[in-house]
Amino acid sequence: xxxxxxxxxxxxxxxxxxxxxxxxxxxxxxxxxxxxxxxxxxxxxxxxxxxxxxxxxxxxxxxxxxxxxxxxxxxxxxxxxxxxxxxxxxxxxxxxxxxxxxxxxxxxxxxxxxxxxxxxxxxxxxxxxxxxxxxxxxxxxxxxxxxxxxxxxxxxxxxxxxxxxxxxxxxxxxxxxxxxxxxxxxxxxxxxxxxxxxxxxxxxxxxxxxxxxxxxxxxxxxxxxxxxxxxxxxxxxxxxxxxxxxxxxxxxxxxxxxxxxxxxxxxxxxxxxxxxxxxxxxxxxxxxxxxxxxxxxxxxxxxxxxxxxxxxxxxxxxxxxxxxxxxxxxxxxxxxxxxxxxxxxxxxxxxxxxxxxxxxxxxxxxxxxxxxx
Numbered sequence: 001x002x003x004x005x006x007x008x009x010x011x012x013x014x015x016x017x018x019x020x021x022x023x024x025x026x027x028x029x030x031x032x033x034x035x036x037x038x039x040x041x042x043x044x045x046x047x048x049x050x051x052x053x054x055x056x057x058x059x060x061x062x063x064x065x066x067x068x069x070x071x072x073x074x075x076x077x078x079x080x081x082x083x084x085x086x087x088x089x090x091x092x093x094x095x096x097x098x099x100x101x102x103x104x105x106x107x108x109x110x111x112x113x114x115x116x117x118x119x120x121x122x123x124x125x126x127x128x129x130x131x132x133x134x135x136x137x138x139x140x141x142x143x144x145x146x147x148x149x150x151x152x153x154x155x156x157x158x159x160x161x162x163x164x165x166x167x168x169x170x171x172x173x174x175x176x177x178x179x180x181x182x183x184x185x186x187x188x189x190x191x192x193x194x195x196x197x198x199x200x201x202x203x204x205x206x207x208x209x210x211x212x213x214x215x216x217x218x219x220x221x222x223x224x225x226x227x228x229x230x231x232x233x234x235x236x237x238x239x240x241x242x243x244x245x246x247x248x249x250x251x252x253x254x255x256x257x258x259x260x261x262x263x264x265x266x267x268x269x270x271x272x273x274x275x276x277x278x279x280x281x282x283x284x285x286x287x288x289x290x291x292x293x294x295x296x297x298x299x300x301x302x303x304x305x306x307x308x309x310x311x312x313x314x315x316x317x318x319x320x321x322x323x324x325x326x327x328x329x330x331x332x333x334x335x336x337x338x339x340x341x342x343x344x345x346x347x348x349x350x351x352x353x354x355x356x357x358x359x360x361x362x363x364x365x366x367x368x369x370x371x372x373x
Contacts, residue, residue, distance in 0.1 A: 006036050009068040013037075013101060016070060022102040024109050031135040032105060038067035040126040040158035041098060044083030045073035052091050055083035073098045075126055076151065095245065096151050098126040099189060103242060108132060110224055110238060111185050111210050117141065120180065120202065122173035122211070123189035123247070127155030133187075134164040142166035143180045145173040147248055174249055176202045183207060191220050191244035193290060194366045195233075195359075205229040212244040213237070213359070213368075215286030216252045217294045217307070219279050220244060223359045232362050239355030241279050252293050253310045261297075261304055261317045264330030270340045272325035273305030273318040280354050281343060287368055288342035289335050307335055349373040 014032040017023035023032060044057040045066075053074065056063055066073070076082055076096035108129070113119065119133055124146035133142045139159075146152035149170045156168055169177050173188070174196045181202035188199075191214030199209055207227045214220035222242055225235030246252075275281045276294060286292075292307040292314075305318045314331030316339075327336045346352070352370045360367045 005064065006038060007033075009064065010034075010036065013068045013070070017102050017105050020070075020102055022106040022109070027136055028105060028108055028132070031108075031132045032101070034135050035128065035131040035162060037098070037101065037128050038064055039161045040128040040131070040155065041067050041073060041075070042158065042161075043075065043154060045075050045098065046077060046083055046086075046090075046094070047074075049089065052089035053077060053086075053094070054089050055086045057083055070100050070102050072100045072103075075154075076148075079148075080150070082150075082154075095248075096125060096148065097245070098128055099244070101128075104129045104132070104189075106240075107187060107189075107210055107222065108136075110222065111187050112208055113137060113185055117184035118180070118182075119143070119185040119187065120177060120183040120199075121145070121187050121189065122176070122199075123147075124152055124155045124168060125189055126151075127158045129187075129189055130155065130166055130168075131159055131162050131164050134159070134166050139164045139166040143169060143177050143183070145169045145171055145177050147172055172249060174198070174247055178202055186210070188212065188247075189244070190247045191250075192247050193250045195223065195225070195361050197231075197361060197363050200225075200227050200231060200233045200361060203227045203233075209233060209235075212242050214244060214246055215283065215290060216292060217276065217282050217286050217289075218243075219282040219286060221283060221354050221357075225359060225361065232360065235359050237354045237357045237359065237368075239353060252291075255293065255295070255308060255310060258297075258306075258308070259313075259315050259330055261299070261306070261315075261328065264315070264317075264328045266326055266328040269318055269325035269327040269336065271343055272320060274320075275343060276305075280351070281346075283354055284342055284346045284370075285339045288338040292335055307339070309333065309335060346370060 046053040074094040074097045078092040118141045121144040124144040130144045176198045182204040186209040188211035191212040209225045213223045222238040225233040292309045297304045308315045314333040316329045316336035318327045
């Protein structure tokens with residue numbers, strides 16, 4: 001590997017991101033051409049083969065080229081396992097990655113940074129996006145918070161190899177970092193179910209917050225909000241069907257022992273479970289049942305489509321018989337009733353696209369609405 005090889009790959013990556021529409025301004029193009037993504041992947045990454053993950057280490061042929069593909073590259077599995085730990089394959093869930101560059105750059109463009117801004121990043125990850133921020137703003141104006149000390153340590157090595165020394169903090173990113181506040185810009189590189197008001201408190205009036213709003217049914221969208229003088233943030237969803245790992249404190253609880261799906265009360269469903277195959281409809285459903293998880297089970301009677309709120313002890317199971325769907329619900333809250341009501345109101349308003357949804361965050365919580373017909 002040579003510096004020349006890496007520089008050519010960075011220029012080619014910048015060209016591809018510009019053609020795709022993710023890279024839109026000269027300042028961020030300069031950053032992409034300057035910051036070597038491979039320095040943040042020296043420890044290798046995992047690639048999926050079927051249902052398993054295999055490590056790709058830095059001494060493998062083709063490693064450098066793969067570092068400059070527009071792909072998310074998984075760097076940690078099951079909370080602790082890195083590529084150097086594995087010989088062969090592993091079948092566990094990813095817990096940290098280097099996000100695909102087109103999404104990283106799109107988010108940085110949407111953050112609308114200006115010279116002299118001070119930025120707070122939630123989720124350091126590999127440190128690549130942190131490096132881009134450092135190049136654009138200066139590392140003395142960048143603070144990045146990471147919950148995993150091992151991940152933060154590896155990011156620090158990559159950043160220092162590139163000559164960047166931002167303020168790296170190990171802690172719960174949902175709490176922000178008040179010692180460095182107030183910030184002009186806040187960006188989250190992990191998904192959140194609900195945007196914490198602490199981020200708003202730590203942002204200057206007029207400042208911008210950009211974060212992926214996610215749910216446990218796995219539909220997520222970028223939200224861009226502006227902080228007001230009254231401590232309330234207003235904004236909108238940007239659209240685009242982004243996918244991020246959830247902030248670890250907001251990951252769903254284990255399902256545990258599933259309920260008896262033969263219990264509960266059964267009725268004809270007004271809307272079938274197949275509506276949840278649509279990204280926008282699933283996002284709307286999450287607004288109605290924000291703590292519900294979705295799964296499909298193969299039982300003797302066929303396929304059951306289930307949503308379960310573990311903490312509330314509520315569930316709904318849907319099955320199809322020809323063209324008719326039935327729903328059976330149990331627990332203190334009729335989950336599917338709430339989902340149906342929300343979806344039917346959205347449909348009555350013309351099923352507006354998610355980029356027309358508005359977001360407001362107050363000290364009392366988060367509210368997401370869509371335009372009425």
